[in-house]
Amino acid sequence: MKEFEDKFSELQADMISICMEYVEDRADKVYVYASREEGVTASDFFYLINDKYVERHKVNDAWEKEKYDVSTKRQLMVLNIINDDVEQIEELCREHERDMPTEMKLIYDAKSGRFKAEYKYDLVHTNDDIKTASDIADEWFEEVKNNKL
Template identity: 50%
Template structure:
């Protein structure tokens, strides 16, 4: 998951945030970045570019096709985790929040095993991911 998210930004990111959800058979994910100290969604990467000589001629490819490809790969990774958990008779997390610090090459993970959104009619995986993005953005 980290690898494909890092490839998506051409390895030009300070941190990568990956949200994974698996509840009641539904697989979902989201990802966003810290670039140049700005927390940005995957479709707004170019908003974080610093206008300096080193970045003047660079822009991220944020095409819908590239975004869909990353989402698909992360969903496939989640399904592989589900199969591994079944194979080894382990409980699959309902929610995973990953933070990868690119410079330090350090990964932090937060796992939840209780239902997060399916037992609340006002919640969805996308809404939970959005709240996490807003929290990280506000804390930054």
């Protein structure tokens, strides 16, 4: 039981860590979206920086002088690490005969050190004729931005 929880937490912490590294640990909050349905993994991440909600490719909009490398290559590197972590979580769940979340929304508040996670276990986008995991992630960004979550 403890081994499962520790490893699950460790993998989530790794997702947050790589996203913090992407902005050189200079975000107020990090939001990670991860989806695993029907064998397909998808992920996204965004931030609250200087009271501005910014998507990963627009982090430089939150700064006046700072400029980060937001190249597609660098974004894909982060997404690949998140996706690897999600696949390791799936393997962990299988080994411990646990249900694998189909959706994970992780929020890390860098100022307070608080971490919050929401999980879904039902199919979220697979049963939707129109929406993809990317659409769901975009909707979450808009929801967070509009409601200042």
